Amino acid sequence: MAIDWSDVPAWAALALSAGSFGIATWAAVESRKSRKATQDSAEAAKRSAVAAERSHELTEQQYRDSLPPPVKLVVLALKKNRYQLANHGTETATGVTVDRNQLEGLLVLGDEPPENATIRPDCAQAFSLAPDFDHQVPNEVWVTWDGHPEPQAVPLPQ
Numbered sequence: 001m002a003i004d005w006s007d008v009p010a011w012a013a014l015a016l017s018a019g020s021f022g023i024a025t026w027a028a029v030e031s032r033k034s035r036k037a038t039q040d041s042a043e044a045a046k047r048s049a050v051a052a053e054r055s056h057e058l059t060e061q062q063y064r065d066s067l068p069p070p071v072k073l074v075v076l077a078l079k080k081n082r083y084q085l086a087n088h089g090t091e092t093a094t095g096v097t098v099d100r101n102q103l104e105g106l107l108v109l110g111d112e113p114p115e116n117a118t119i120r121p122d123c124a125q126a127f128s129l130a131p132d133f134d135h136q137v138p139n140e141v142w143v144t145w146d147g148h149p150e151p152q153a154v155p156l157p158q
Contacts, residue, residue, distance in 0.1 A: 073089075081129060106137060114127060129156075
């Protein structure tokens, strides 16, 4: 097909075709840029979600760490050779037992160290320990309770 240079509609069609081609090329380039920006945004959103989840887990852990323990046993001094095993936790401690193997040779004057006792929160159980000629009162007693079968050292006040 030969173009007649005096055919105005053909030249107009050519100009419109060239303009359409230019616009289509520009739209394709912008579409690629937009797709890349969308991908970058999606990746940033994923990173943000992961960071938010980590932050949430850390906040929960800090909250759990700030709570008082369910059972926290401490020994308080009453007077010479008299003590109280107190529960400063938030739950009742059952099966509380002071390991007596460590206390061999000590005199027990009055109340025995707890054995299979129940101590409610902010409550205590009294006991006494006195040295004899060969044995001194230790610096700590070892205590177990239900849910905590491993002995835990609890310092004795001096």
